[in-house]
Amino acid sequence: MTITINREFKLEDLMLDNSKNKDVVYDTKNLNLWYGEDQALKNINLKIYENEVTAIIGPSGCGKSTYLKTLNRMNELIPSVKTSGEIVYRGRNIFDKSYKAEELRTQVGMVFQKPNPFPKSIYENIVYGPKIHGIKDKKILDEIVEKSLRGAALWDEVKDRLKENAYGLSGGQQQRLCIARCLAIEPDVILMDEPTSALDPISTLKIEELMQSLKKDFTIIIVTHNMQQAARISDRTAFFLSGEVIEYNSTDKIFSTPENKKTEDYISGRFG
Amino acid sequence: MRILNNEQITNGIGRRLLTNKFTKVILFIATLFSLVVLAVLMYRIMNQGLPKLNLDFLTKFASRRPANAGISGALVGSIWLMIVVVPFSMVIGVGTAIYLEEYAKKNWFTSFIQVNIQNLAGVPSIVFGLLGLTIFVRAMDLDRSILAAGLTMSLLVMPVIVVSAQEALKAVPRQLGEASYGLGATKWQTIKNIILPAAIPGILTGSILAISRAIGETAPLIVVGALAFVNFYPSSIMDSFTVIPIQIYNWTTRPQIEFQEVAAAGIIVLLVFLIIMNSIAIIIRNKFNKRY
Numbered sequence: 001m002t003i004t005i006n007r008e009f010k011l012e013d014l015m016l017d018n019s020k021n022k023d024v025v026y027d028t029k030n031l032n033l034w035y036g037e038d039q040a041l042k043n044i045n046l047k048i049y050e051n052e053v054t055a056i057i058g059p060s061g062c063g064k065s066t067y068l069k070t071l072n073r074m075n076e077l078i079p080s081v082k083t084s085g086e087i088v089y090r091g092r093n094i095f096d097k098s099y100k101a102e103e104l105r106t107q108v109g110m111v112f113q114k115p116n117p118f119p120k121s122i123y124e125n126i127v128y129g130p131k132i133h134g135i136k137d138k139k140i141l142d143e144i145v146e147k148s149l150r151g152a153a154l155w156d157e158v159k160d161r162l163k164e165n166a167y168g169l170s171g172g173q174q175q176r177l178c179i180a181r182c183l184a185i186e187p188d189v190i191l192m193d194e195p196t197s198a199l200d201p202i203s204t205l206k207i208e209e210l211m212q213s214l215k216k217d218f219t220i221i222i223v224t225h226n227m228q229q230a231a232r233i234s235d236r237t238a239f240f241l242s243g244e245v246i247e248y249n250s251t252d253k254i255f256s257t258p259e260n261k262k263t264e265d266y267i268s269g270r271f272g
Numbered sequence: 273m274r275i276l277n278n279e280q281i282t283n284g285i286g287r288r289l290l291t292n293k294f295t296k297v298i299l300f301i302a303t304l305f306s307l308v309v310l311a312v313l314m315y316r317i318m319n320q321g322l323p324k325l326n327l328d329f330l331t332k333f334a335s336r337r338p339a340n341a342g343i344s345g346a347l348v349g350s351i352w353l354m355i356v357v358v359p360f361s362m363v364i365g366v367g368t369a370i371y372l373e374e375y376a377k378k379n380w381f382t383s384f385i386q387v388n389i390q391n392l393a394g395v396p397s398i399v400f401g402l403l404g405l406t407i408f409v410r411a412m413d414l415d416r417s418i419l420a421a422g423l424t425m426s427l428l429v430m431p432v433i434v435v436s437a438q439e440a441l442k443a444v445p446r447q448l449g450e451a452s453y454g455l456g457a458t459k460w461q462t463i464k465n466i467i468l469p470a471a472i473p474g475i476l477t478g479s480i481l482a483i484s485r486a487i488g489e490t491a492p493l494i495v496v497g498a499l500a501f502v503n504f505y506p507s508s509i510m511d512s513f514t515v516i517p518i519q520i521y522n523w524t525t526r527p528q529i530e531f532q533e534v535a536a537a538g539i540i541v542l543l544v545f546l547i548i549m550n551s552i553a554i555i556i557r558n559k560f561n562k563r564y
Binding site: 072074077079102103104105106109110112114116117118119128129132133178181182185 | 377378445447448449450451452453454455456457458461465466469470
């Protein structure tokens with residue numbers, strides 16, 4: 001509830017387009033993507049700004065998840081994917097031969113639709129990322145665990161049972177654990193693929209509040225099919241339809257005075 | 273206007289329930305059939321073999337006189353054989369499965385290999401025996417050793433291990449792998465830390481079945497030259513040997529009626545050996561069995 005009230009107070013500043021003073025994290029230029037013969041993304045041009053929450057909305061199959069998964073090159077796990085164009089992340093094209101996907105993914109963390117903790121203890125889940133990057137010092141790992149769990153607002157709930165299996169947590173806690181696991185590699189960007197679609201309203205609210213606190217330190221890009229959620233939490237919204245960006249603007253603009261008729265139809269629930 | 277006729281439906285229920293009951297009885301009889309056969313078999317073997325089964329039988333070597341015949345040489349031979357077969361078939365089999373499932377590109381060549389592996393699982397064991405004779409015994413000059421036999425048996429059981437391990441790897445939820453890749457893990461880190469541990473129960477289940485087959489298999493070992501009469505313990509994998517099923521086969525071909533009892537006792541030992549092997553595997557499997 002508090003979020004909505006805050007939003008009204010801040011509405012004035014947000015209406016101003018402050019993109020000029022902000023650093024661009026991702027600059028997508030003429031991105032096309034095919035699954036085999038089917039073109040899933042068509043000529044996408046999009047700039048993602050630092051320390052903002054950028055929401056991507058659109059009906060099922062519009063390419064929003066595909067776009068998100070391209071940002072950390074997770075799409076490469078599907079053999080038939082082909083891309084053209086550029087995504088420049090902090091000045092470097094992520095499709096460059098010399099840019100290793102593993103390197104990119106330590107900068108760009110991801111939270112998935114369904115909570116997917118490893119079948120390990122809470123502690124082991126958090127230290128998994130740091131460990132695969134070669135950190136062995138127990139003291140440092142302990143510190144990372146506490147910091148990450150605090151960052152994901154989960155520390156107080158689980159600090160006494162770090163050695164227990166992560167599957168003992170509730171769905172909402174599991175999802176925050178996944179966020180904590182992602183924070184443990186201290187990323188720059190966090191990608192969230194419908195992170196609350198499998199959760200109850202209270203857990204959803206907690207994650208939304210969490211995102212507001214996380215955006216101070218991270219850039220967040222979230223795919224959601226819940227338009228109210230996009231309106232509540234994001235600074236900027238992109239509307240995708242049939243693999244194209246129909247409209248991209250500050251969230252308030254998109255939800256109050258959309259420029260495109262299709263956007264208006266979608267957010268007013270006339271289709272999708 | 274209702275389309276369905278209620279009365280007709282009600283009248284039909286009785287008949288459908290009857291069919292249900294009838295099916296249940298048929299299925300029960302099918303189950304009973306194998307149970308009865310097993311029970312008769314067990315009864316006969318126990319009846320014949322138990323009186324012969326004692327410490328002497330377990331510690332003595334084979335003999336021409338049934339009263340002196342023991343299984344120790346074959347028992348130790350079987351254990352030796354497993355020492356070669358278990359690590360060899362599992363390392364190569366699981367390795368192949370991981371490569372095909374996780375690394376290999378899906379194209380006509382890999383599907384060709386895939387089909388061939390599945391076909392290998394259906395090749396008669398005697399053919400593997402001839403292969404072993406040609407390659408391991410003759411070409412590689414391993415002679416009639418435990419190693420040659422063990423490698424032959426490994427080839428025999430490997431296809432089953434590969435296929436079942438692939439199924440187990442496939443059954444690991446994709447989200448777990450994605451979570452690991454998403455944190456910047458390499459393929460091997462993901463396989464080693466996430467996918468393989470989650471697949472181990474399934475891999476072991478398939479391997480248990482495959483290796484059980486190797487314990488009871490006779491034909492390929494006759495071809496690669498397991499001895500029928502052994503009165504020494506093998507001291508290395510290069511020694512000649514015999515195994516329990518060959519010993520049993522040998523006893524059953526003897527004319528003396530007492531040897532039939534000795535054979536029955538041997539069968540009991542073989543069954544216990546199998547049960548022990550399977551139990552160990554099940555214990556390991558349960559240790560790793562975590563839900564996800």
